[in-house]
Ligand code: AMP
């Protein structure tokens with residue numbers, strides 16, 4: 001195609017082609033509000049995620065063209081889109097809110113890529129919707145860059161997550177505590193069905209709505225459940241298993257979601273809604289960064305417990321589908337929820353074992369790994385650096401003011417390695433693949449945002465994004481991105497910025 005799909009012969013750009021197939025828009029009208037994004041004054045491209053665009057069967061050059069940027073900014077609605085704001089409810093910090101919904105995001109539609117995967121394309125920051133309360137439906141540049149960086153870092157770390165397809169600035173200001181540059185992120189997800197979406201229908205006594213939603217979620221995310229003896233039980237078990245594995249993966253890289261409200265939990269098992277999220281530097285099971293998490297409800301080490309709490313809320317909505325009578329339905333729900341603990345433990349302990357170089361988990365390994373974590377907590381050692389340095393005693397010892405307890409642990413560890421079947425080379429490869437060198441450290445993310453907001457300099461964003469794309473590889477020249485913050489660089493609180 002001459003000049004790429006985005007440009008016609010005269011060099012004028014035409015709207016990029018999306019092969020939309022909008023299954024969520026085809027659900028009954030009470031599932032959503034149909035509306036277009038609100039145009040912005042001066043859209044400018046920050047970035048198109050070319051690799052993701054290609055995976056989705058989209059032409060990156062067309063997205064980068066003026067017509068593509070118009071779509072990404074919400075100024076043009078492409079052919080075949082069915083823009084909508086989804087209805088959902090949710091428990092926010094434990095308090096139920098029966099009507100939340102997409103208040104600053106609009107789903108453009110779904111595309112099925114050449115890989116056969118169906119993905120939502122959603123514009124976040126695209127203007128008011130019937131679900132916007134107080135807010136303006138807009139997003140500031142800082143949170144947009146944060147979501148782009150952290151979600152792409154999570155993906156590169158191998159953790160299920162929504163993705164960032166693109167980001168644009170709007171040429172408009174949004175007003176938070178101060179006026180800030182506005183921006184929009186094009187978010188890609190397997191779907192945007194949340195625990196809170198089920199709660200929306202449950203709160204209205206709309207059992208038919210719950211059934212339609214569950215059937216839709218099963219078809220999209222758990223097709224094997226459709227042929228199970230009890231499809232809704234199989235669905236619940238599937239969500240439980242995926243969330244257990246997801247939270248284990250979060251813990252293994254030091255990720256703190258920050259706002260694990262039920263409306264921020266995807267039934268597809270992807271990390272979603274990056275707000276005041278953070279990666280911890282020094283290991284601390286009680287770590288909290290979110291400025292709004294006063295009760296430390298969503299602290300690092302609380303995340304498994306909260307996931308289970310959220311899944312219990314999901315199970316409650318499914319009760320009418322699980323069995324015709326209440327008592328047996330409760331029994332089915334309880335049994336499905338008991339799957340969380342073992343699934344989490346298996347993923348977490350297995351992951352910790354890989355981080356310390358053990359291929360096969362034996363009795364005592366969980367304690368061995370836990371004792372290392374306790375040493376890190378006592379020393380305030382950097383979580384990421386410590387695991388990456390394991391095996392290089394000199395590099396590891398400098399992280400500890402008093403290396404004596406570490407040396408004692410290292411002796412136990414080496415004794416245990418004797419009984420592990422892997423060769424040293426195999427072990428090293430496994431450990432490097434389990435212990436990233438690079439994570440999106442808060443102080444670096446903040447520096448990227450500061451450069452973009454105060455100087456319109458997106459160079460640091462590009463640089464950090466590139467480093468985070470291969471987090472398990474040593475990257476000569478990028479060593480400074482491995483460094484924890486100096487005292488004066490430490491980020492003590494993160495904000496959702498909405
Ligand atoms: P979140 O903090 O992203 O989980 O959002 C919680 C709820 O607040 C959701 O219903 C959002 O759509 C809504 N919300 C967040 N920010 C805004 C905003 N700037 N304008 C309107 N609604 C918003």
Ligand code: MG
Pocket residue numbers: 263264273
């Ligand atoms: Mg949310």
